[in-house]
Amino acid sequence: MPYKVHGRDESSVIVVRWIEEGRWRMSDELAHNVRKYRRAAGWSHEELAHRAGLSVGPVRRIEQGHDGVRMETLHAIARALDVTTSTLMVSGTPEPVAHDNPNGMHLRDLRIALTPAVGLGSVSAPVGDEPDLVRLRRTTHDKAVLYFEDSYRSLAADLPSLIRGTNDAVAYFDDGEERVDALTVRSETLRLVGNWLVQIRQFDLAHTAIRQAIDDARTAGDDLTAASGVGAMCWLLMRTDRFDEAEEIAVASMDVVEPKIKGATANRYSTWGGLAMEAAAAAARNNRPGEAREMRKAAGTAAKAVGVSHRNVLRHWSRFGPVTAAMKELEDSMIVGDARTVVRHSGEREELQAKAWKRLGKPSSNDGNRYHLDLARAQVRTGDPSAAMEELVRLDRLAPEWFRHQSSAAITFEEVVRKRRTLTTEMREVGAHLGVFA
Incomplete structure (x- = not known):
């Protein structure tokens, strides 16, 4: 299914298409870019392949405009050419959506709840009993448990009614603490919906849900819940290869929630450290290893401050600590193609050994x-x-x-x-x- 990705570098807007098995559909522009940077370096196909740690076949296929190259191949070529991965991807023409897209009908009720029709007439506030915010929050918590247990089918059926319930609560309460609580509950619900939609690759709908979740939390004055929503947005942006934007919003949000005083809460350290991990992941995927290392150091600092795995799934969606930080750090090694480091550290690093989790907490x-x-x-x-x-x-x-x-x-x-x-x-x-x- 095609979708647009509006990433930014010095000169281009990226429009790309993700194939289900995890490969890019090539465009003439991408072939032109790789060829241009290779020639500017004065390299042959063979030399670029050698410097990227690849065989020469993938390099030639990319420059010939063939489909099916893996994203990690583009990462390797970008590193060899000393450019960001985003620089290699430029605008192309999206292909039509397949007529037999199975998710179109399956997501109909959710789409109606998440993106209601808008007209020129006035919309009245819901009538009837006062919305039960405690029940709505408890229901969201129960659905979050299903999400973290990977029970996606059990979760999906109830999401439309849950969205409608939180929408009614926000419309019913127009001021005071109840208004703040209603906005916060809806933010938590939409964050859950957005995460689930990212998992099933419904990226445009996920963007709608997560953006509204962030807006609701900001309106409610809850910076940690808003920053947690930014973490979800970063994940979505990376899944759609908008690396520049993911790193940018993660770093900017870190400044807002930074634990600036001694004795800051575990929630604040976890949220700040989680954003640092998102920034590092985006930078690593975009061939910015120096920035990735700095962000990993920041995440490590937060993890030491927390000490053990901290979990506040409902409000801040965090499960963060030394174990999580170590696991995410190894992702960078896999991204740059250093598989040996991943295997070696999996057997050597204390944080990655199950026997240490009694002390450090599980991921x-x-x-x-x-x-x-x-x-x-x-x-x-x-x-x-x-x-x-x-x-x-x-x-x-x-x-x-x-x-x-x-x-x-x-x-x-x-x-x-x-x-x-x-x-x-x-x-x-x-x-x-x-x-x-x-």
Whole structure:
């Protein structure tokens, strides 16, 4: 499904298309850009490939305008050419949406609740009983639990009515503390909805939900809840490869919620540290390693201040501490293609050992699952496809709904298959769940 990505660098607006299996559809402009920077460096195809740590085939295919190159290949080429990844991606013409898009009908009720029709007539406030803000907050909490348990199907059916309920509350209470509470509850609800929509790759709807969540929290005067919404926006921007903007808004928001006094709350340190991790992730993906390192240091400082994994899922959506910071740091190594560091640190760093979690606290299931998926990718790329497959099988059993939405899981599975002569029944089941096998 095509969508627009409005990223910024010195000279261009990016309009790109994400293919489900995690690859870019190439454009003439992208081919032209890679060719232009390669020639400006005075390099042949072979020399660019060597400096990027690639075979020459992918470089030639990109310059010939072929589809199907992976994003990590573009990261590697950008690093070799000493430009940001965003610089390699320029405007192209979006392709038409497929007529058989299955999510169109499935999301109809949610779309109506999230993006109501607007006309010129006046809209009256809801009549009837006073909205129960305590019940709405409790319901949002219950749905958040389902989200973090990866129970997406159980979650989805109730979201439209929950959105309508919070909309009615905001319309009913027009001033005072109840108005603030209603805005905060709706912000929490929309943040949940936005996260779920990002997981299922409904990025435009997710942007609508998350932006409104941030606006509601700011109107309510709750900077931590607003900053938490910014963290969700950063994740969405990175999923749509708007790296410049993700880093920019994360750093700007860090300035607003910085723990400037001794004895700041764990919530503030966690929110600030979470934004630092988002900024680092965006910078690493955009070939800005120096900025990524600085942000990782900031996240590490916040993690030490927190001491153990801190969780406030409903209000600030944070589960942050030394374990989370260590897991996210290894993502950078995977992004730059340093699979050996990922494998080595997974066995050496104390924060990554399950036996240390009694003292440091566990990561969230989502962060833990993503770490193990990175580890699987690193294992297959360092010559251990069996260990990688064990990780994939475990993730498929542990979090099947989450797992089937991960394009990197399908890519890793394909890499494992290429290194195996035969496939077991268990492997074929994993492949079928990922959509690799019919």
